[in-house]
Amino acid sequence: MNCLMRKHCLRAWAFTACLGWIQLYAQEKGTWKKDDQQTVWVTPVANEAGGGRLVRVQLYQPQIVRVTVYPGTTVTPDSSLSVVAAAQVRKTFTTEEKGDSIYIHAAPLHVAISLRTGRLAYTTGRGGVLQEVTEGKRFQPQVADGLPCYAVTNRFAVQPDDAWYGLGQHQDDQFNYRHRQVRFFQNNTSVAVPFLLSRNNYGVLWDHYALSTVGDIRPFRPLGDLRLFNAAGKEGWLTQTYANNPARPEELVYTSAVSDINIAFLGDSKAAFPAAFRPDKGLVVYTGAFASGFTGLHKFDFTYAGYVKMWVDGKLVLDRWRQAWNPGAGVVELPLEKDKKYDVRIEWLPDGGESYFTCRWLPPVPDEEQNQFAFTSEAAHAIDYYFIAGENMDSVIAGYRRLTGKATLMPEWAFGFWQSRERYRTQAELLDAVKEFRRRRIPLDNIVQDWSYWREKEWGSQDFDPARFPEPDSMIAQLHRDYKTQIMISVWPKFYTGIPAYNQFERKGWLYGRNVADSVRDWIAQGYVSTFYDAFNASARKGFWNLLQQKIYSKGIDAWWMDASEPDILSNVSPQKRIAQMTPTALGPAALWLNAYPLENARGIYEGQRGTGDNKRVLLLTRSGYAGSQRYGAVIWSGDIASRWTDMKAQISAGINFSMSGLPYWTMDIGGFSVEKRFERPKEADQEEWRELQTRWYQFGAFVPLFRVHGQLPFREIYNIAPETHAAYHSMLYYNKLRYRLLPYIYSLAGKAYWQDYTLMRGLVMDFSADTAVNNIGDQFMLGPSVLVNPVYEYKARKRRLYLPAGTGWYNWYTGQYENGGRHIETDAPYEKMPLYVKAGAILPTGPERQYVAEKKVDTLRVYVYGGADGSFTLYEDEGRDYSYEKGSYSEIPFTYQESSHTLTIGKRTGSFTGMLPKRTVQVVYIDKAHPQGIADKVNILKTIAYTGAALQVPLMHKTL
Known part of the structure; x- marks a missing residue:
C-alpha cells in the first residue's frame, strides 16, 4: 500500500x-x-x-x-x-x-x-x-x-423492493437513493463515502x-436536450433577461436566447454575464416553456449561489439561497407527460460578483434499469x-467496520455541548464567552477557536498572533483550571508562501506546487498565495504533526478542527482543476487518489497524537472524510451550510445517510453557517424568524451524535440569539440541559458503537425494516433504540405530521400519552418543544443536571421504563478520557424489562475501571398506558434502589386506588 x-x-x-x-x-x-x-x-x-x-x-x-x-x-x-x-x-x-x-x-x-x-x-x-x-x-x-x-x-x-442508503453526506435532501444519483467529489458540504447500504441487508x-x-449513473443532460420554447412561444430556446434592479425587472440591460444554464465553476460567471449587468445586485430571469419526449418522473439538478426560484405551470417548485462564494445543490423531481408543454420561469439573483448557477435534467429511468x-x-x-x-443493517455496517476499522470512542466530554462562532477574534473574546456561559449556568464542555488566530500573513505557521492572543498557554490553562472547559482549535493543511513552515515543507518536497506556480491568491485582505501539503506522503504527514505538536498541542489543546480537508486548495473549482492542483501525489496520479485526501490528513494527526504516549483520546472534527475515517477519531460535519429552513431540513437526511455510511459520528453547524443579509441586521420580523430558526435547529441538534453550534454573524451564543425572557432562550436552555441529563444513554450508545459497531443516529428503516412505509422517511430518525426524533423545519409550524413505525407502541416524551404504531399522526409542536416519542419497552437511563460532564459523577441514575413490550438496555461506562477501554477497562450494567411480569431486572455489573462508582442510587420511573407521565425533573418515582453491582429484580406495579 x-x-x-x-x-x-x-x-x-x-x-x-x-x-x-x-x-x-x-x-x-x-x-x-x-x-x-x-x-x-x-x-x-x-x-x-x-x-x-x-x-x-x-x-x-x-x-x-x-x-x-x-x-x-x-x-x-x-x-x-x-x-x-x-x-x-x-x-x-x-x-x-x-x-x-x-x-x-x-x-x-x-x-x-x-x-x-x-x-x-x-x-x-x-x-x-x-x-x-x-x-x-x-x-x-x-x-x-x-x-x-x-x-x-x-x-x-436487485430486488424490486430494494432501497439504498449511505454513500456519505450530500445536500440535495434525498434519502432513499433508489433511481437517484450520487456524485463522489469531496467538496464543502458534500462528503464522499463509497459504501452503499441496502434495506435488504x-x-x-x-x-x-x-x-x-x-x-x-446516466449523465445529466443540458436543458437544450428538452424541447424549449421562448417567451414568445418560438421553439428552440428559453428567453434570458438581465436587469440591474430586481424591484423593476422590466428595465432590462440585456436579453438573449439560452438553451444551457451552466455557470458551474470559478471564473465561469465572468464569461456568462454581459458587461452591463451587476451580478451583486441584479436579476436574471429565464422564461418560456419546455416539453419532454418521455412520460414519467424527470429530475432537474441545480447548483446555485444567491437566490433561485423555479415555477412550473405557475407552481413554485424550488426556492433556495446560498451565499455566493459557496454554492448549494438541489434536485427537483417532476412528473411530466410526453410532448406536453409546461410553462417555466426561473429567477436568479446571483447576490455576488462571482456566482454559480447550473440546471440539468434526466429523463425517467428506463424500464430495463x-x-x-x-x-x-x-x-x-x-x-x-x-x-x-448481514442478518440486519447493523450487521452489514459491522462488516464495513471489520474491513475499514473500528470507530474509536470519543472522550466523554465530547458528547456535551460545544460552542463556536466564526470566529473569536481575541483571547479576551473567547474567555469572556466561556465566563458568560458559566455565569448564566448554561452547560458547556467545549469552546472552539476557529481560523485566523494567526498573524494575517502567516497562515500555516500555527503561531498565535501575539497582538490578539498574547498568552495562549495561560488562556488554555485558565479554560481548564477555572472554567473546566476543553478547547478545540482549527488547523488547516494550508501554507502561505514565504513563511518558515512553507519553506521547510517546500525543501522536503511535501507541498503541492500548482497553485503556487499559478500565483493564485486567496480572499484575505489583498490576497496571499498558498498551497496545501501532500497528505499521501507519510513523511509530510509526520512533519505536519510535528509542527502542530510543537506549536499547539504542547500548549494543552484538547481537540482538532481540520477545516478545508477535501482538500479545498481553491474553492469552487472543477474536479479537473482540483486534480491538477494535487498533481503529483506521493502515491502517483492524483486522479486515482483524489477523494482519499481527508482520510490521510486525519491519519497523520491521529497517529501523531497517539504516538505521543499521553493516552489522551484523539478527537478530530473534519469537514470531509472517506471510508475508514472512523478509525482515526474523526467526527465529520456538514460544512458551510446556509441558515435557511430548507437547509435545516436537508441536514436531517444528510446526517442519517452519513451515519448509515458506517461512520457513527456526525454533526452540523446548528443554525447554519452562511447567513442572509436580512438576518445580519434584521428588522423585527426577520429577527423573530431568525430566533425561531435557531430554536428549531437547536432542538434538532441536541439529538445528533455531537451537539455543536457554529456560524457567521449574528453571534451564536444562546444569550446573543435572544434575551433570557424569550421563548427561544428558554427552549435552547431546556434542550441543552436535557442533553446532559441524557448522557448516560448517549455515552452507552457510543460504547456500543465501539464494541458492537452500533450506529447512534439511525434511519427508521434500520429498526423497522418490516414496515415498508419507512423506506422513504428521511425527516425522522431514531437516536439509539428508544428515542424517535422529529425535527420541526417549517417557519411558524405549531403542528408536526409524523409517522409512528409499526410493530410497537409509542409514548409522547412530554406527556407519556400512548400511541399505536403503524400510522401517521399530527401532533403538537409548540415553539419551545420538538415532538419526541419513546418506543414501548424502552429503558432510558438519565443522569443529573450538570454544567459540564466532569462536574459530578452519576451517583444517582434515574431509569425510565416504558411498558407495553419487553425491553433491554446496557449501561456502558469507562474512564472517559483515555484509551484504557481498549484494554478492557470499562463496566457494563444490563437492564431488562419483562412485560408479562412487569419486572425490571438490573443485572450484575461486569468489568471495572479507574474511578468507577462502587454503588449508586437507582430511581425507577415506570410509564405505561394507564400511568402516563413525561420525562421531567419532577416525576413519580416508583422505586428507589441502592445498587452495589449485584443483580436484583424490581417489580413494577403501580398502586391502584
Whole structure:
C-alpha cells in the first residue's frame, strides 16, 4: 500500500500473471481455479463489450466477499487506503461446478460465478437472491499523468423492493437513493463515502478513490436536450433577461436566447454575464416553456449561489439561497407527460460578483434499469469492491467496520455541548464567552477557536498572533483550571508562501506546487498565495504533526478542527482543476487518489497524537472524510451550510445517510453557517424568524451524535440569539440541559458503537425494516433504540405530521400519552418543544443536571421504563478520557424489562475501571398506558434502589386506588 502508484502502473503493464496453472474444464464455459482455501479465479469466455477478462472472488471475512475484476490477464498489485483488514482463511469454504457456473458455498453466503460471462450472483441461506451483476463490468482506457489506467463501471441488479442508503453526506435532501444519483467529489458540504447500504441487508464497499458516480449513473443532460420554447412561444430556446434592479425587472440591460444554464465553476460567471449587468445586485430571469419526449418522473439538478426560484405551470417548485462564494445543490423531481408543454420561469439573483448557477435534467429511468444501480469511477486499474451480507443493517455496517476499522470512542466530554462562532477574534473574546456561559449556568464542555488566530500573513505557521492572543498557554490553562472547559482549535493543511513552515515543507518536497506556480491568491485582505501539503506522503504527514505538536498541542489543546480537508486548495473549482492542483501525489496520479485526501490528513494527526504516549483520546472534527475515517477519531460535519429552513431540513437526511455510511459520528453547524443579509441586521420580523430558526435547529441538534453550534454573524451564543425572557432562550436552555441529563444513554450508545459497531443516529428503516412505509422517511430518525426524533423545519409550524413505525407502541416524551404504531399522526409542536416519542419497552437511563460532564459523577441514575413490550438496555461506562477501554477497562450494567411480569431486572455489573462508582442510587420511573407521565425533573418515582453491582429484580406495579 505504501509503494508509489507510479510504480504500480508501470509494473501492472510490464508483467502478466502466470495463468498456466488454470485448469481448463470446458472451452465454451471458460476456465477457473481455486488457488488456495479462499480465492477463486475465473477467466470467462464471453468478453462483453469492454468487459473484464479475469475475475478474482475472495472470501475475505465472514459474510464478506471481495471481487476484483481485471481488464486483461494482468494482475495489478493490491493497494487500498480504506481497507485495513486482512483476509481470513475460511476452512468451511467449498466450490462446485454446476452447469455453466461455479458455486462458492460459505454459509450463510453463497456466490455463483458464470464461466461464460464472469457475472456474479449472491444468495443467503434463506435462498433469496440479494444482488446480481447484470450488464457486467466495463473498462474504458484512460490516461492519468501519462500512465495507462481505466474508467471502470460495475452494474448490479436487485430486488424490486430494494432501497439504498449511505454513500456519505450530500445536500440535495434525498434519502432513499433508489433511481437517484450520487456524485463522489469531496467538496464543502458534500462528503464522499463509497459504501452503499441496502434495506435488504447487504452492502457494497466500492474501493476506489477517483471521481465516481453511484446509483443512476446516466449523465445529466443540458436543458437544450428538452424541447424549449421562448417567451414568445418560438421553439428552440428559453428567453434570458438581465436587469440591474430586481424591484423593476422590466428595465432590462440585456436579453438573449439560452438553451444551457451552466455557470458551474470559478471564473465561469465572468464569461456568462454581459458587461452591463451587476451580478451583486441584479436579476436574471429565464422564461418560456419546455416539453419532454418521455412520460414519467424527470429530475432537474441545480447548483446555485444567491437566490433561485423555479415555477412550473405557475407552481413554485424550488426556492433556495446560498451565499455566493459557496454554492448549494438541489434536485427537483417532476412528473411530466410526453410532448406536453409546461410553462417555466426561473429567477436568479446571483447576490455576488462571482456566482454559480447550473440546471440539468434526466429523463425517467428506463424500464430495463428500474431494478439496477451502478458504480463508476474515472480512474482505476481494476474493479475492486466488497460485498457484505448481514442478518440486519447493523450487521452489514459491522462488516464495513471489520474491513475499514473500528470507530474509536470519543472522550466523554465530547458528547456535551460545544460552542463556536466564526470566529473569536481575541483571547479576551473567547474567555469572556466561556465566563458568560458559566455565569448564566448554561452547560458547556467545549469552546472552539476557529481560523485566523494567526498573524494575517502567516497562515500555516500555527503561531498565535501575539497582538490578539498574547498568552495562549495561560488562556488554555485558565479554560481548564477555572472554567473546566476543553478547547478545540482549527488547523488547516494550508501554507502561505514565504513563511518558515512553507519553506521547510517546500525543501522536503511535501507541498503541492500548482497553485503556487499559478500565483493564485486567496480572499484575505489583498490576497496571499498558498498551497496545501501532500497528505499521501507519510513523511509530510509526520512533519505536519510535528509542527502542530510543537506549536499547539504542547500548549494543552484538547481537540482538532481540520477545516478545508477535501482538500479545498481553491474553492469552487472543477474536479479537473482540483486534480491538477494535487498533481503529483506521493502515491502517483492524483486522479486515482483524489477523494482519499481527508482520510490521510486525519491519519497523520491521529497517529501523531497517539504516538505521543499521553493516552489522551484523539478527537478530530473534519469537514470531509472517506471510508475508514472512523478509525482515526474523526467526527465529520456538514460544512458551510446556509441558515435557511430548507437547509435545516436537508441536514436531517444528510446526517442519517452519513451515519448509515458506517461512520457513527456526525454533526452540523446548528443554525447554519452562511447567513442572509436580512438576518445580519434584521428588522423585527426577520429577527423573530431568525430566533425561531435557531430554536428549531437547536432542538434538532441536541439529538445528533455531537451537539455543536457554529456560524457567521449574528453571534451564536444562546444569550446573543435572544434575551433570557424569550421563548427561544428558554427552549435552547431546556434542550441543552436535557442533553446532559441524557448522557448516560448517549455515552452507552457510543460504547456500543465501539464494541458492537452500533450506529447512534439511525434511519427508521434500520429498526423497522418490516414496515415498508419507512423506506422513504428521511425527516425522522431514531437516536439509539428508544428515542424517535422529529425535527420541526417549517417557519411558524405549531403542528408536526409524523409517522409512528409499526410493530410497537409509542409514548409522547412530554406527556407519556400512548400511541399505536403503524400510522401517521399530527401532533403538537409548540415553539419551545420538538415532538419526541419513546418506543414501548424502552429503558432510558438519565443522569443529573450538570454544567459540564466532569462536574459530578452519576451517583444517582434515574431509569425510565416504558411498558407495553419487553425491553433491554446496557449501561456502558469507562474512564472517559483515555484509551484504557481498549484494554478492557470499562463496566457494563444490563437492564431488562419483562412485560408479562412487569419486572425490571438490573443485572450484575461486569468489568471495572479507574474511578468507577462502587454503588449508586437507582430511581425507577415506570410509564405505561394507564400511568402516563413525561420525562421531567419532577416525576413519580416508583422505586428507589441502592445498587452495589449485584443483580436484583424490581417489580413494577403501580398502586391502584
